[in-house]
Amino acid sequence: MDWLIEIPFPTGENRVDTNVDFSFKRFESSGLQEPPDFIHDIVLQWAIAPFVVHEQIAYRIPAHNDPEIKEYASVNFTSLFTKVRGIYTNGKLEEIRLEDLKPNIKSSFIESVINTSKIDPLVSDFYLQGECERSNRLNVKLFQINRDSFIKQTTYLAHPDHKRLWDFINRPFKTSAEVTISPTNWGLSDDLLESPFLVFLSRYASEVVLTVNEKDRNVTMVSFKE
Known part of the structure; x- marks a missing residue:
């Protein structure tokens, strides 16, 4: 090869700052009404696929106070997962954590994307x-x-x-x-x-x-x- x-x-050593104030905040749904576009949205496929493969996992999205990531999570992920939480350090959003893919979403994803071979080759x-x-x-x-x-x-x-x-x-x-x-x-x-x-x-x-x-x-x- x-x-x-x-x-x-x-x-080298990885230094960890111990003077950090951690807090958690649940993301509330933005009221998305339309069904998720599993077939055409590669980002949704990327985030959902590991929950189809593994049980009892959490998907971590480093956010670093990025407003676009925060908005995308509020609009899309809150309708798909039971738990969507923001992890904050010193008041700044550092990570978005997805947990518990809803059973009906998992079933729909398997039926409409995996079973029909509509999943993106990269995913x-x-x-x-x-x-x-x-x-x-x-x-x-x-x-x-x-x-x-x-x-x-x-x-x-x-x-x-x-x-x-x-x-x-x-x-x-x-x-x-x-x-x-x-x-x-x-x-x-x-x-x-x-x-x-x-x-x-x-x-x-x-x-x-x-x-x-x-x-x-x-x-x-x-x-x-x-």
Whole structure:
């Protein structure tokens, strides 16, 4: 796999500010009346898909007081999830947490999007891959994508929705150096050259790093920078 370069783990300490006042506030519904557009809204698909795959999870959206993220959550997510809460530090919105996808929403999403193959390939690739073998042992390594080599070996078909997804997963992190997300059932192999999400990410991110358990070749995390 000439498109990967093993890199060392970063050194240095992550300092945590202990002088922080945390508070929680529930988001109230804005009164959205129309049914959610599961088929055409890639952001809704991206946020709902993990709740179809996993039980008892929470989806965290870093917000950093971004008014657009806050408005989108108020208009859309409050009608889909039982709990939509804002987490504030020193009075500033830092994170929006989604919990408990409503059962009727989950059923509707599965029926209208998954069962009809209307789910976006980027979302399906990241969250809905088939099961892969997992080892009880752990030996984690980091591999950075050689973008030049990866791009030469892949074909990217641009779509307007891709910019919307990129803005959603990246914009709230602009105050951070790196974004880290966890794919479902990704195995490290040359098959990733055909991964729609990784191909998309290689065109938008300046740097992409895969965290891999060498014991089972499972990709546990994908980290990237703008």
